[in-house]
Amino acid sequence: MKYTRSTLALAALFAASSLQAADTAKTEGTAQPPAPQKSTRIATVNGKPYSLGLFEMFYAERLQALQAQNTPQLQTQTLNDFMTMIVAAQEAGKLKLDKREDVQTALQLQRLQVLSNATIAYMAQKEKVTDTELKKAYDELAERAKQTQYKARHILVKTKAEAEKLIKKLNSGADFPTLAKDDSLAPNAADGGELGWVDSTQIPKPLAEALSKLKPGHYAKEPVMTQFGWHVVELEDTRKAEPPSFDAVKPQLTAILKRQKAIDELVKLRDKTLVDVNPEVVKMKRSKGEDEKKK
Numbered sequence: 001m002k003y004t005r006s007t008l009a010l011a012a013l014f015a016a017s018s019l020q021a022a023d024t025a026k027t028e029g030t031a032q033p034p035a036p037q038k039s040t041r042i043a044t045v046n047g048k049p050y051s052l053g054l055f056e057m058f059y060a061e062r063l064q065a066l067q068a069q070n071t072p073q074l075q076t077q078t079l080n081d082f083m084t085m086i087v088a089a090q091e092a093g094k095l096k097l098d099k100r101e102d103v104q105t106a107l108q109l110q111r112l113q114v115l116s117n118a119t120i121a122y123m124a125q126k127e128k129v130t131d132t133e134l135k136k137a138y139d140e141l142a143e144r145a146k147q148t149q150y151k152a153r154h155i156l157v158k159t160k161a162e163a164e165k166l167i168k169k170l171n172s173g174a175d176f177p178t179l180a181k182d183d184s185l186a187p188n189a190a191d192g193g194e195l196g197w198v199d200s201t202q203i204p205k206p207l208a209e210a211l212s213k214l215k216p217g218h219y220a221k222e223p224v225m226t227q228f229g230w231h232v233v234e235l236e237d238t239r240k241a242e243p244p245s246f247d248a249v250k251p252q253l254t255a256i257l258k259r260q261k262a263i264d265e266l267v268k269l270r271d272k273t274l275v276d277v278n279p280e281v282v283k284m285k286r287s288k289g290e291d292e293k294k295k
Contacts, residue, residue, distance in 0.1 A: 055082055062081075119262075134253055145241055146242075151196065156184050156193075167220075206224050219232065
């Protein structure tokens with residue numbers, strides 16, 4: 001298989017055009033050329049054709065996984081990865097790796113997952129959500145969202161002794177941001193150790209616990225240990241987080257509730273289905289794993 005960088009770039013842009021065409025037409029209000037069909041061939045590898053729809057799905061999963069923006073650079077890189085994946089998969093066929101038991105099991109599991117997700121999505125479309133259900137879900141979300149946020153700074157060092165020395169300097173009147181710039185190993189050292197506004201879910205638990213005990217304008221008198229090292233932490237201010245508006249999250253809540261209703265229906269269907277499970281095998285596998293951990 002041979003292809004050039006320019007070919008890849010053009011192909012990737014061509015592939016992404018179908019993703020962008022509808023939005024572009026809406027925003028510009030002008031007539032757009034028809035988007036390529038999903039069945040359109042995007043590449044032929046060793047004589048086997050691969051469709052635009054297949055690449056689009058691969059690209060959409062990449063965007064979601066990276067939480068990235070749709071850019072020509074990402075399109076090109078993703079198409080490179082797509083082609084590499086195809087070559088690797090074809091090579092697996094030549095090596096007869098698809099005949100291996102573990103590979104067949106993995107393929108079977110993936111097929112079950114895809115079909116299961118498709119069923120849930122199909123059933124969810126048919127579910128209805130009432131305003132009462134939406135309001136209840138929003139109230140629960142809003143209550144969880146009302147947590148304390150901390151505006152804080154920290155200094156990260158390797159040892160407890162280093163952290164204790166820094167605390168002594170602070171006790172003597174040293175400036176916290178200056179110490180952070182000079183001594184912190186954290187990426188935000190140049191910003192004076194500024195963490196910005198964070199809540200307890202965004203920082204390691206020991207840091208959150210230390211901040212919860214401080215008053216604004218004070219620093220912890222004892223070093224705080226996390227998996228990253230030892231921290232000296234200072235609390236600048238606190239505030240209560242404001243939950244998003246009902247209208248802002250209504251579409252997401254609707255989708256979540258519909259999906260949950262679909263899953264509930266599937267659970268009922270499962271309970272009515274004749275299932276013959278061998279619990280002893282599950283116990284044996286679990287026991288074997290636990291024994292290996294003990295070793």
